[in-house]
Amino acid sequence: MALGLTLTWLTLLILIPLSGLAWRSSELGLAKFLAIAFDPRTLSALRISFGAAFAAACINAAFGVVLAWVLVRYRFPGKRVIDAMVDLPFALPTAVAGIALATLYAPNGWIGQFLTPLGIKIAFTPLGIVIALVFVGLPFVVRTVQPVMEEIDKEVEEAAATLGATRLQTIFRVLLPGLAPPVLTGFALAFARGVGEYGSVIFIAGNLPFRSEIAPLLIVIKLEEFNYAAATAIAAVMLVLSFIMLLIINLIQSWSRGRYGYGA
Amino acid sequence: MALDTSLQPTKVRSAVTEHRFARWTLILASLIFLTLILLLPLAAVFVEAFRKGAGAFLEALQDEETFSAIRLTLIVAGVSVPLNLIFGVAAAWAIAKFEFKGKAFLTTLIDLPFSVSPVISGLVFVLLLGANTHLGHWLSAHDIKILFAVPGLILATMFVTFPFVARELIPLMQEQGTGDEEAALSLGASGWQTFWHVTLPNIKWGLLYGVLLCNARAMGEFGAVSVVSGHIRGQTNTMPLQVEILYNEYNFTGAFAVATLLALLALVTLILKTLLEMRYSEEIAASRRH
Numbered sequence: 001m002a003l004g005l006t007l008t009w010l011t012l013l014i015l016i017p018l019s020g021l022a023w024r025s026s027e028l029g030l031a032k033f034l035a036i037a038f039d040p041r042t043l044s045a046l047r048i049s050f051g052a053a054f055a056a057a058c059i060n061a062a063f064g065v066v067l068a069w070v071l072v073r074y075r076f077p078g079k080r081v082i083d084a085m086v087d088l089p090f091a092l093p094t095a096v097a098g099i100a101l102a103t104l105y106a107p108n109g110w111i112g113q114f115l116t117p118l119g120i121k122i123a124f125t126p127l128g129i130v131i132a133l134v135f136v137g138l139p140f141v142v143r144t145v146q147p148v149m150e151e152i153d154k155e156v157e158e159a160a161a162t163l164g165a166t167r168l169q170t171i172f173r174v175l176l177p178g179l180a181p182p183v184l185t186g187f188a189l190a191f192a193r194g195v196g197e198y199g200s201v202i203f204i205a206g207n208l209p210f211r212s213e214i215a216p217l218l219i220v221i222k223l224e225e226f227n228y229a230a231a232t233a234i235a236a237v238m239l240v241l242s243f244i245m246l247l248i249i250n251l252i253q254s255w256s257r258g259r260y261g262y263g264a
Numbered sequence: 265m266a267l268d269t270s271l272q273p274t275k276v277r278s279a280v281t282e283h284r285f286a287r288w289t290l291i292l293a294s295l296i297f298l299t300l301i302l303l304l305p306l307a308a309v310f311v312e313a314f315r316k317g318a319g320a321f322l323e324a325l326q327d328e329e330t331f332s333a334i335r336l337t338l339i340v341a342g343v344s345v346p347l348n349l350i351f352g353v354a355a356a357w358a359i360a361k362f363e364f365k366g367k368a369f370l371t372t373l374i375d376l377p378f379s380v381s382p383v384i385s386g387l388v389f390v391l392l393l394g395a396n397t398h399l400g401h402w403l404s405a406h407d408i409k410i411l412f413a414v415p416g417l418i419l420a421t422m423f424v425t426f427p428f429v430a431r432e433l434i435p436l437m438q439e440q441g442t443g444d445e446e447a448a449l450s451l452g453a454s455g456w457q458t459f460w461h462v463t464l465p466n467i468k469w470g471l472l473y474g475v476l477l478c479n480a481r482a483m484g485e486f487g488a489v490s491v492v493s494g495h496i497r498g499q500t501n502t503m504p505l506q507v508e509i510l511y512n513e514y515n516f517t518g519a520f521a522v523a524t525l526l527a528l529l530a531l532v533t534l535i536l537k538t539l540l541e542m543r544y545s546e547e548i549a550a551s552r553r554h
Contacts, residue, residue: 003358009351010373013423017388018376024391063297070294074287082295084538088302090477091530091537093484095504096523099511100305103312110304135301157280167282196381199486199504203511216383216487223390223491232391235384246372246379 025236028229036233041209042218046237049215052126053194056133057141061187064141065179071142072149086142089135094199101132102203124206129214132200137190144186145179152178181252188249192242309527313520324521329498333506333522339414340489340502341482344422348478352429353471357463359430360437361445371434377426385423386491389416412494417502420488425481432474433467436548440466469544473537480533484526 025033036042070076071083089097105112105122112123122128152175160170198216205212215238222231281287314321324330355374359367377385393411394400403410410416444466448458464471486504493500501509503522510519540548 002354003362003364006351006355006358006370009354010370013419013426014373014376017392017423018380020392021384021388063294066290067294067297070291073281074291076291080538082298084534085298085302087534087537088306088530091480091484091533092306093486093504093507093526093530095486095507096309096484096526096530097305099507099519099523100308100312103516104304104308110308111300131301135305138301154280161280192379196379196384197487198381198383198490203508216381219381219383219387220491223387228391228394228396231387235381235387238381239384242379242381 021232021235021239024228024232028233032229033233033236036230037237039230041213042215042230042234042237044210045213045215045218045234046241048126048129048211048213049195049238050241052129052214053133053137053191053197055130056137056194057187057191059130059134060137060141060190061183064138064186064190065145065176065183067138068142068145068149072146086139089137089139094136094197095203097135098132098200098203101135101200102128105131105204123204124208124212126205126212128204128206129201129212132204133190133194133197136197136200137194140189140193141183141186144182144189148179148182181255184252185249188245188252192245192249195242195245196238306527309520309523312516313524315520316517320517321521321524324515324518325525327518329501330506330518330522332498333501333503334525336414336417336499336501337483337503340417340421341479343418344425344482345475345479348422348425349429349471349475351426352433352474352478353467355430356433356437356467357459359434360440361442374427374430377424382424382485382487383491386420386488389419389423389492411492412496412500414500416492417489417500420492421482421485424485424488425478428478428481429471429474432470432477432548436467436470437463469540469547473540473548476533476536476540480530483529 028036067086071079071086102123104110105115105128107113107116107121107123109123115122120127122131156174157170160174161167165173196216198214198220201214202217205214205217207213207217215234219231219234219238222228222234282290313324355370358364359371359374390411391397392399393403393416395404395411400411410419444462445458448462449455453461483502484504485502486508489502490505490508493502493505495501495505495509497509503526507519507522507526510516510522
């Protein structure tokens with residue numbers, strides 16, 4: 001009965017709506033579909049979404065590893081609060097994050113005012129999109145890397161040290177290679193989330209076509225113009241790309257399980 | 265400052281931890297990064313809301329449209345969270361306790377809403393139920409309003425928050441195995457008795473954890489509900505949508521006042537989540553990814 005309920009629910013709520021999208025985009029015909037997908041505005045929106053998500057995921061991968069390391073290995077006052085705060089982006093509604101970041105990084109905002117004299121503009125530029133996506137994606141890397149780091153056996157580091165390795169050598173030759181799979185998984189999750197992100201981005205981005213207009217926003221714009229065909233086609237392209245991402249995540253996970261004996 | 269008091273200061277120590285200087289550089293870098301990305305935005309919400317004083321803040325909340333947004337958010341979460349709770353338990357039960365073909369595929373399907381853009385999650389319902397579809401035609405002929413009305417908001421929210429409970433429970437139930445249930449059944453308990461008296465007590469903390477995260481997302485969802493809402497003022501605007509409208513009208517005090525309520529919800533969620541993790545960590549699934 002549980003299985004029946006699950007299947008019915010899944011079919012009604014997920015499968016039928018999603019197949020509706022596939023069916024609607026196949027209805028368009030290949031020529032029209034490609035015309036929309038390769039429209040310059042669509043292409044640039046996709047490029048901005050994927051580019052900003054990639055940059056943000058890179059930043060998150062770097063700082064996420066440092067942050068996880070600090071939380072796992074060091075003791076300092078307020079550590080428990082910091083650890084809990086890492087999950088804030090999961091709990092804070094994206095619209096709230098969006099208006100807060102836009103206010104902070106605006107030219108006259110708390111942070112923006114120090115950057116304006118340096119000639120750095122963040123709000124209403126692609127940089128703003130990256131900042132918003134760093135916010136949204138941060139917990140993914142930390143929370144995938146952290147449990148793996150906790151499992152690291154200190155004896156491995158001791159062995160490296162007794163064999164004459166310096167601390168830096170131990171970190172770069174012994175510890176980091178073992179952490180590569182969870183870091184990659186966290187990176188991919190943050191990237192996938194960033195590509196589809198909408199709420200936190202639209203307030204800070206400025207939304208200029210060809211410059212700071214993300215793909216999910218373009219879908220919303222097309223919908224508001226009642227251009228369902230274009231919205232469907234863009235969504236289909238995004239879904240296919242996300243699906244490829246999901247596949248890669250799964251591959252990384254099975255690869256890491258095979259190689260290191262644990263899943264990330 | 266007590267640093268690594270567990271390790272005695274010997275020469276070996278420098279080999280398995282970083283130099284004091286490196287340690288503090290990393291801690292400081294992390295703190296600065298977190299301040300810029302997480303803490304300042306959170307602080308900004310409260311500061312902006314109270315910029316014109318507590319009076320203006322309270323006045324901004326005394327708004328008919330804001331009231332109706334709060335009411336609507338509570339209704340949407342109040343319907344979609346319990347439904348997803350029932351589904352989540354059923355799905356986790358089916359996946360963890362039984363063997364069947366296509367299990368891996370089913371697990372992937374459950375995770376699917378996490379990897380779909382919220383905007384697309386809303387779009388699929390517009391495409392399915394929109395006025396220019398057969399189903400939409402039939403619905404409007406029978407005077408049933410789903411899209412641009414409360415049922416649509418609930419549907420989109422359910423789609424988005426659908427994996428939370430199941431994902432939390434599946435690893436937990438898999439770990440617990442079927443031994444307890446088999447014992448109960450062999451002693452003559454019925455299926456329901458087994459569920460209520462054996463399974464449910466075993467998973468209650470994990471369940472609460474999942475519901476907590478599900479609720480936070482349900483109340484805060486923006487992209488998906490934005491697409492299906494139609495933005496009818498005082499009728500189909502949830503709290504996050506109300507934040508957007510007020511902000512775009514340059515009513516910053518109003519926007520941030522509503523935002524503080526959502527930020528408080530987030531903080532309460534984080535505190536409860538941390539308490540649950542501290543007290544019942546082994547009874548909550550080890551997977552902490554969402």
